[in-house]
Amino acid sequence: MKKILLTLTVGLLALAVLQCSQGDKKVHLRLKYTQGETLHYEQTSHRTTQVFENDSLAKTQSISQDYTITEEVLEVKGDIATILETVLTQKIKKKQDDTAAVADTTEWKDQYTFSVQPNGKVLNMEWANIESDTRIAYLQNYYEQIMPIFPSEEVSPGFSWTQTTKVVLPDDVMEASTTYRVKSLVRESGYDCVVIEYDGTLLIPLKTSDDEPDLLGGLDSIEASGVIYFGYQKGLTVLLRQRLVIDGYREIIRDGETIRRNIKGQTDAEYALVKITQ
Secondary structure, eight states: OHHHHHHHHHHHHHHHHHHHHHHHOOBOOOOOOOTTOEEEEEEEEEEEEEEEETTEEEEEEEEEEEEEEEEEEEEEETTEEEEEEEEEEEEESOOOOTTSOOOOEEEEEEEEEEEEOTTSOEEEEEESSOOOHHHHHHHHHHHHHHSOOOOSSOBOTTOEEEEEEEEEETTEEEEEEEEEEEEEEEEETTEEEEEEEEEEEEEEEEOOBTTBTTEEEEEEEEEEEEEEEEETTTTEEEEEEEEEEEEEEEEEEETTEEEEEEEEEEEEEEEEEEEEEO
């Protein structure tokens, strides 16, 4: 009995020491790109969407997609890295109701270049194959609000920070904010990682442009939540799980009539590092 009690006591002490050491350990969250490297990721996602027009259900969609994503480090100059990101997937050409036959697909590629500081702040984005000003503005707003900017100080489990962005609407100025919480230090896929949970609200306005003259305006409110496994020694994202719940509206012109379109949907995605090549 004494031996059993001694074993249990030693085990509890070891667990307490482990928890204490993890809580005390501090790490720096910084991106560490190396020129010439290419990061290879795979992403899976599932999206369900309902579209209402003038309060009547117009369309329901349920789509699952797989993506192959590469981040090619074109240049590291000073503390600024320039990245070429390529996203490959199968684009759905025609999607009918869930009860209909499987939709036709074709390969779809999206490419953009961005420059980023070690703290995660994106300085600019240039889209290679997107001509729609409306879509470019939407994506830039999305990435500006969803991508974390790391704190300057070292962090440990229990640390949190909130990121706020001002969003200018036609008749108002609102704030979108996301809170990040450091939960633990773990080993994931061969990397020492900081586990960061987050949740917040993104506000993305839509404006009319020459390429989409039928769009009068709109706004997407997106509740974002997820968990990031950030490899702090290598300075990269190892794993990301995310949920987006969208409540949006559009005002469009159709045959001379103004139509209010509401969009309600949810997207669940997982984004994982597969390999790094030179």
